[in-house]
Amino acid sequence: MNEIIEIPLETFHEEMLKLRYEKQMDYLVNLIGMDWGDRLGVIYQLESTVTGEQVVVKTATTDREIPELPSVSDLWKAANFKEREVYDFFGIRFINHPDMRRLYLRNDWVGYPLRKDDDPFDERNPLRMDNETTVDSTVELELNPDGTVSNKESFIFEDREYVVNIGPQHPATHGVLRFRVSLEGETIRKIDANCGYIHRGIEKMSESLTYPQILALTDRLDYLGAHQNRHALCMCIENALGVEVSERVQYIRTIMDELQRINSHLLFYSCLCMDLGALTAFFYGFRDREKIVDIFEETCGGRLIMNYNTIGGVQADVHPDFVRKVKEFIVHLRGIIHEYHNVFTGNIIATQRMKGVGVLTREDAISFGATGGTGRASGWPCDVRKRKPYAAYGHVNFKEIVYQEGDCFARYMVRMEEIMESMKIIEQLIDNIPEGNYQEKLKPVIRLPEGSYQASVEGSRGEFGIFIESRGDKSPYRLHLRSTGLPLVSLVETITCGAKIADLITIGGTLDYVVPDIDR
Amino acid sequence: MKKPTIKSIPYEEFTDNETLENMVRELNRNGAGVFVGTIDDIINWGRSNSFWPLTFATSCCGIEFMALGAARYDMARFGFEVARASPRQADIILVCGTITHKMAPVLKRLYDQMPDPKYVVAVGGCAVSGGPFKKSYHVVNGVDQFLSVDVYIPGCPPRPEAFYYGLMQLQRKVKAEKFFGGVNRKEDNV
Numbered sequence: 001m002n003e004i005i006e007i008p009l010e011t012f013h014e015e016m017l018k019l020r021y022e023k024q025m026d027y028l029v030n031l032i033g034m035d036w037g038d039r040l041g042v043i044y045q046l047e048s049t050v051t052g053e054q055v056v057v058k059t060a061t062t063d064r065e066i067p068e069l070p071s072v073s074d075l076w077k078a079a080n081f082k083e084r085e086v087y088d089f090f091g092i093r094f095i096n097h098p099d100m101r102r103l104y105l106r107n108d109w110v111g112y113p114l115r116k117d118d119d120p121f122d123e124r125n126p127l128r129m130d131n132e133t134t135v136d137s138t139v140e141l142e143l144n145p146d147g148t149v150s151n152k153e154s155f156i157f158e159d160r161e162y163v164v165n166i167g168p169q170h171p172a173t174h175g176v177l178r179f180r181v182s183l184e185g186e187t188i189r190k191i192d193a194n195c196g197y198i199h200r201g202i203e204k205m206s207e208s209l210t211y212p213q214i215l216a217l218t219d220r221l222d223y224l225g226a227h228q229n230r231h232a233l234c235m236c237i238e239n240a241l242g243v244e245v246s247e248r249v250q251y252i253r254t255i256m257d258e259l260q261r262i263n264s265h266l267l268f269y270s271c272l273c274m275d276l277g278a279l280t281a282f283f284y285g286f287r288d289r290e291k292i293v294d295i296f297e298e299t300c301g302g303r304l305i306m307n308y309n310t311i312g313g314v315q316a317d318v319h320p321d322f323v324r325k326v327k328e329f330i331v332h333l334r335g336i337i338h339e340y341h342n343v344f345t346g347n348i349i350a351t352q353r354m355k356g357v358g359v360l361t362r363e364d365a366i367s368f369g370a371t372g373g374t375g376r377a378s379g380w381p382c383d384v385r386k387r388k389p390y391a392a393y394g395h396v397n398f399k400e401i402v403y404q405e406g407d408c409f410a411r412y413m414v415r416m417e418e419i420m421e422s423m424k425i426i427e428q429l430i431d432n433i434p435e436g437n438y439q440e441k442l443k444p445v446i447r448l449p450e451g452s453y454q455a456s457v458e459g460s461r462g463e464f465g466i467f468i469e470s471r472g473d474k475s476p477y478r479l480h481l482r483s484t485g486l487p488l489v490s491l492v493e494t495i496t497c498g499a500k501i502a503d504l505i506t507i508g509g510t511l512d513y514v515v516p517d518i519d520r
Numbered sequence: 521m522k523k524p525t526i527k528s529i530p531y532e533e534f535t536d537n538e539t540l541e542n543m544v545r546e547l548n549r550n551g552a553g554v555f556v557g558t559i560d561d562i563i564n565w566g567r568s569n570s571f572w573p574l575t576f577a578t579s580c581c582g583i584e585f586m587a588l589g590a591a592r593y594d595m596a597r598f599g600f601e602v603a604r605a606s607p608r609q610a611d612i613i614l615v616c617g618t619i620t621h622k623m624a625p626v627l628k629r630l631y632d633q634m635p636d637p638k639y640v641v642a643v644g645g646c647a648v649s650g651g652p653f654k655k656s657y658h659v660v661n662g663v664d665q666f667l668s669v670d671v672y673i674p675g676c677p678p679r680p681e682a683f684y685y686g687l688m689q690l691q692r693k694v695k696a697e698k699f700f701g702g703v704n705r706k707e708d709n710v
Binding site: 104105106113120121125127128129130131132168169170171175176196197198199200201202204205208216217220223224267270282283286287290293303304305515516 | 575576577578579580582583584586587590591592605607617618620621622623624625626628629630652653655656657658659660665666676677679
């Protein structure tokens with residue numbers, strides 16, 4: 001990982017301004033809240049989409065009672081939700097942030113769970129069975145010219161606004177996500193996304209688990225990218241330990257990642273079509289998805305949660321039938337994918353509901369950090385497989401699908417074409433899996449040397465990143481997961497304002513977020 | 521390192537349906553009048569073969585629930601295919617996935633909105649006991665802390681076959697109940 005540059009609090013905002021505009025660091029990869037014991041702070045991972053340069057900076061405050069840091073939400077839109085997350089977990093308040101509310105936990109939650117001096121398991125937070133009251137107002141911290149900070153109350157929804165609640169129990173939100181939508185007739189005026197209904201505190205749990213134990217939790221984050229998530233964590237730990245995995249493992253992992261991507265995109269197709277009322281398409285998608293699931297099951301033992309990658313290899317060697325079945329599957333899918341397009345892509349209702357709806361500009365995509373199919377549909381080539389090739393991606397030849405329109409149809413087409421590219425990748429690898437060990441010999445107890453480590457992979461729906469800060473123990477001091485879905489939810493408001501309420505379903509479907517990955 | 525041995529559930533228990541069927545028959549016969557007993561049988565036959573589940577899923581198990589609805593596992597064969605998005609029209613709630621502290625009141629509210637008689641199936645390790653997230657500060661360790669659960673389906677996530685086994689157990693449970701009379705009636709869960 002790049003060296004972390006510390007910027008003192010006094011000059012922090014000017015320095016960030018310089019990084020943003022002079023060095024063109026327009027992509028905020030990650031914003032990580034930290035508790036270093038004596039100080040509370042934030043680590044910012046920045047990247048430039050122009051020069052490709054990467055910078056990691058941090059800042060901290062020694063005030064543990066009322067920790068306050070300057071907000072960067074005016075420079076990167078991605079910081080809006082991420083800073084709310086840091087406030088939720090660490091209690092750090094960001095000055096000039098427009099909306100300082102909790103993001104995941106209940107409004108009446110006491111304490112900040114990820115702080116080292118806070119014990120979230122005590123009796124202050126019992127299971128509350130009363131319904132949570134939703135607040136319509138929020139607090140903004142304003143910096144006065146004389147250096148003091150004052151609270152300013154602002155309203156999310158005015159009294160006379162017509163607010164419709166969607167979720168958390170709604171089939172089209174793809175999980176338990178809650179939107180509050182202010183309407184004028186049918187037109188959306190404002191949206192307030194409410195997360196946290198499946199927040200399981202994985203980051204906090206990891207701090208008391210050993211590294212091999214944490215692996216089990218990554219599969220359950222974005223369950224449609226189980227292999228990729230686990231791949232990222234294994235890669236990060238292997239890099240930290242200096243373990244080199246065999247070529248065979250690299251190939252197997254790459255093939256599995258791509259199968260998982262096809263699996264996820266088929267499910268995306270099924271769900272999107274079902275949300276738009278095309279039920280036949282749902283059956284088509286699941287018919288072929290079951291074939292991938294069968295391949296996974298034979299080798300890994302699981303249908304959805306595979307638990308396959310391990311530190312230094314994979315759980316078991318591939319099944320003797322694996323190569324044959326994968327090849328058969330590719331032939332099958334190539335021969336049948338035209339059905340998908342026949343039944344849905346050219347459909348007049350589908351095209352009218354998707355074309356020109358929910359347009360995301362390239363600038364917004366970068367500013368929000370919306371990677372994956374969403375970013376590529378807006379003309380931002382953000383594929384980690386191309387930017388920083390890992391595993392066997394350096395050896396293969398494939399095209400990065402980029403569309404310029406940025407609307408729902410482009411997002412849909414990117415994913416449909418990525419299925420074809422993934423098949424191309426698998427075809428190049430499947431016959432050449434080299435011989436070798438499937439698991440390297442490691443010490444029974446894994447301790448990471450002191451330091452910060454970072455790794456990222458291209459998940460099914462964007463860049464999935466792992467950040468580990470280790471102090472030489474069996475378990476990490478802090479583990480942060482870069483969610484692929486959180487940027488997607490944060491940009492919903494930007495692209496739906498002015499659209500019709502029915503378009504929210506199309507937009508949500510094509511953004512393709514998975515809620516357990518957002519909430520972690 | 522010592523490798524643990526995992527004891528499997530005895531397979532005979534899965535294949536032995538006869539004992540369960542006999543038990544249901546005996547329970548139904550006990551003390552029932554010919555007329556009321558027959559009507560009960562007809563009603564229970566109808567009820568147990570047309571469960572309308574609520575489409576409720578919080579995480580991974582929801583995808584397996586979708587697989588159940590697709591062509592390969594096809595839950596229409598058992599009469600579960602009419603998945604309702606509104607709790608007012610649902611008979612059973614399959615709690616698919618982790619229930620967190622923030623979600624618990626919402627789930628309770630959904631359950632309260634369902635009309636009687638209603639049944640709860642806890643699907644997957646998280647809903648049964650908290651599963652892999654048992655030690656988390658924000659996860660409810662099993663939905664039975666605030667709902668009365670009829671059937672538990674373990675697994676992470678359970679295979680579709682396990683779903684079926686669990687739902688068939690629920691069918692038997694419904695068949696053993698009496699719609700009329702005071703004996704062996706479905707109690708209101710309060």
